[in-house]
Amino acid sequence: MKKFPAFRPKLSDKSISNINQEIKELSISGNFGMAIKEAEENYSILHNNYFSVLCSSGTTALHLACLGLGINQNSIVIVPASTNMATFFAPMYCGAKVIPCDVNKDNGLIDLKCLEKICLEQPVDLVIPVHLYGHVIDINNLLTLKEKYNFKVIEDCAEAHFASYENDEKFVGSYFDAGCFSFYANKIISCGEGGIVLFKNKINANKAKSFKNLSFGSNNEISKFFHKEIGYNYRLSNLQAALLNYPIENRNKILGIRAKIENLYSSLFKNREYIEEIPSQLSSYRVNWVYCIKIKEKFFKKFSSKKELLFEIEKKGVEARDYFYPADKQDFLINYSKQKNYNFSECSQALEFYERSIYLPVYEDLNKDDISEIVNIIDSVIL
Ligand SMILES: Cc1ncc(COP(=O)(O)O)c(C=O)c1O
Numbered sequence: 001m002k003k004f005p006a007f008r009p010k011l012s013d014k015s016i017s018n019i020n021q022e023i024k025e026l027s028i029s030g031n032f033g034m035a036i037k038e039a040e041e042n043y044s045i046l047h048n049n050y051f052s053v054l055c056s057s058g059t060t061a062l063h064l065a066c067l068g069l070g071i072n073q074n075s076i077v078i079v080p081a082s083t084n085m086a087t088f089f090a091p092m093y094c095g096a097k098v099i100p101c102d103v104n105k106d107n108g109l110i111d112l113k114c115l116e117k118i119c120l121e122q123p124v125d126l127v128i129p130v131h132l133y134g135h136v137i138d139i140n141n142l143l144t145l146k147e148k149y150n151f152k153v154i155e156d157c158a159e160a161h162f163a164s165y166e167n168d169e170k171f172v173g174s175y176f177d178a179g180c181f182s183f184y185a186n187k188i189i190s191c192g193e194g195g196i197v198l199f200k201n202k203i204n205a206n207k208a209k210s211f212k213n214l215s216f217g218s219n220n221e222i223s224k225f226f227h228k229e230i231g232y233n234y235r236l237s238n239l240q241a242a243l244l245n246y247p248i249e250n251r252n253k254i255l256g257i258r259a260k261i262e263n264l265y266s267s268l269f270k271n272r273e274y275i276e277e278i279p280s281q282l283s284s285y286r287v288n289w290v291y292c293i294k295i296k297e298k299f300f301k302k303f304s305s306k307k308e309l310l311f312e313i314e315k316k317g318v319e320a321r322d323y324f325y326p327a328d329k330q331d332f333l334i335n336y337s338k339q340k341n342y343n344f345s346e347c348s349q350a351l352e353f354y355e356r357s358i359y360l361p362v363y364e365d366l367n368k369d370d371i372s373e374i375v376n377i378i379d380s381v382i383l
Helices: 013-024 034-046 058-068 086-093 112-121 139-149 202-212 245-249 251-269 306-315 331-340 348-354 368-382
Strands: 051-055 076-080 097-101 152-156 178-182 195-199 275-277 291-295 357-360
Touching (some): 034 195, 051 058, 058 178, 058 195, 058 202, 076 086, 086 097, 086 331, 097 112, 097 331, 251 275, 251 368, 306 368
Parallel strands (some): 076 097, 152 178
Antiparallel strands (some): 051 195
């Protein structure tokens, strides 16, 4: 039986020769080496000349973004309820009050009406919208709210490399104060583990750079080993950075293959009576990270739970995945808010978005026959 994992990273011969070159040169740490410099420069050039800080993961990128923007225990931070919980953890590492915001029930993106309601109840310091599953948030209206309520914005672009809002070659991550990306093995641009944060402002970027590297003393300090504040080791090794530059250069080819995979899935699923597909946002030039499907209630009822549905699909060789479980229902956030003595409202649309929804594999090596086979397997489980 052929197996279809949820994702499969692709390493080109060029990436392997790049890594071998760095090994020969002994550039193996996270403190020096051309690959780090090149990846940071490439990302800056492609993102409106924002100032970039390469780091060890998407999670550490989010944490560094919060630190660079000065988020602390007095800050109020808003995060959409449907996301990888790393988006919540990062401002929580800073001790902030983190409030979940409801999302659009069809596409899981932050619901700006709910955001405005929260802003009317209290001053908000930071919003971290997520370009979920490659879909792009309503950037123009968020810019309007940002002006009106005077909050900072960090875009979480972990799942949306090189997506844009309008077809203007301006990519997500460069519309607001900062943007964060993950380079984990399942991401569109990947080096196994890694991340990058882009800042609009150089001072914020320099702060994050210092936090990333243990907050060593500057040249003005009595010693390099005099630390004014608690630092972190969030460095990415130069070896891993060496895997980034080839996919960054070849991003259009990668995005093209992913778009083709999505079109194939969509044409095969088109007439399936059990599918409620996620509508793509008309205004956005989104990218294809995974292929999302929502199962109609009538067909979903056959299974005792989503776990059972996923298990049945996996038994036939396809690793389908669950959506992110809404944050407002999670113990870590409920307990944290109790400790910090604040409340938040239920996110009922996030639950609606979550229910009966799963996603299917998208990776560069999937061919037409593979996709037909995956769709046939889903048919055989659901029908
Ligand atoms: C939306 C989102 N944010 C943050 C992260 C965290 O990235 P990492 O796994 O590289 O720490 C992910 C990762 O998968 C993600 O999907």
